[in-house]
Amino acid sequence: xxxxxxxxxxxxxxxxxxxxxxxxxxxxxxxxxxxxxxxxxxxxxxxxxxxxxxxxxxxxxxxxxxxxxxxxxxxxxxxxxxxxxxxxxxxxxxxxxxxxxxxxxxxxxxxxxxxxxxxxxxxxxxxxxxxxxxxxxxxxxxxxxxxxxxxxxxxxxxxxxxxxxxxxxxxxxxxxxxxxxx
Numbered sequence: 001x002x003x004x005x006x007x008x009x010x011x012x013x014x015x016x017x018x019x020x021x022x023x024x025x026x027x028x029x030x031x032x033x034x035x036x037x038x039x040x041x042x043x044x045x046x047x048x049x050x051x052x053x054x055x056x057x058x059x060x061x062x063x064x065x066x067x068x069x070x071x072x073x074x075x076x077x078x079x080x081x082x083x084x085x086x087x088x089x090x091x092x093x094x095x096x097x098x099x100x101x102x103x104x105x106x107x108x109x110x111x112x113x114x115x116x117x118x119x120x121x122x123x124x125x126x127x128x129x130x131x132x133x134x135x136x137x138x139x140x141x142x143x144x145x146x147x148x149x150x151x152x153x154x155x156x157x158x159x160x161x162x163x164x165x166x167x168x169x170x171x172x173x174x175x176x177x178x179x180x181x182x
Contacts, residue, residue, distance in 0.1 A: 002078060006040025017067035031067035042078040043068070049086025052108045056086040058095060061104055065097040073098075085109050113147045113154045116140060 016030045035046040045064055049055035061081060068079060083106045093104040120140040123133055147153070 002042050002080065004041060009038040009040060011035065011037045017064075017071050031063050033064045033068075042080055043072065044080045044082065046082045046084060048084040052085050052087070052110070054086055054088060056083045056088075056106070058093065058104075061093075061102075062095055062097060065095070065102050069098055069100075081105065082107065084112065109147065109150075109152045110154065113144065113152050116143055116147070117154050120144070 013035055014032050015036045016032055018030050033045045034048045035044075037044040037046070045068060047056065047060065047064065061083065065079070065081065072079075079102065081102055081104050083104055085108060087106040087108065090106050090108070092106070095102055095104060120137065123129070123137055123140070126133055129137075144154075
């Protein structure tokens with residue numbers, strides 16, 4: 001995958017890439033990716049589904065990549081396609097549009113939340129945060145809240161919680177061992 005994007009040039013939600021005769025999209029009016037991001041070095045198309053239980057399909061990806069090619073194909077810029085949510089598997093798919101191979105990268109909403117939490121944790125460990133770090137942490141907190149409001153939670157299990165002292169004293173653990181195999 002490409003690693004250096006260059007500057008962010010533009011982004012747009014639900015771009016309408018018009019249907020033109022012989023476009024190959026199979027759509028009578030337009031194709032509408034959920035998010036389209038342009039960077040100096042490559043473009044990103046994101047197709048998102050609300051849940052994680054189906055809804056993504058190759059035909060839609062092919063239509064969006066074909067419409068992208070109609071709009072921007074002359075630039076011959078690399079395009080990254082990300083399918084968020086609604087995937088039955090997380091395997092990378094490869095599809096061909098007008099002789100050009102495209103990889104479809106898939107993820108679910110929980111994996112995005114986990115990555116967001118991980119980044120938040122890294123920022124919180126900075127010993128002398130600046131104003132940008134503080135602002136970013138507030139944004140990440142809001143993003144995490146949005147995930148939670150939409151039913152996506154990242155639960156910390158007891159054995160993964162970072163603590164400075166024992167939460168359960170040793171005599172309680174001994175009592176638990178009497179009743180459970182630990």
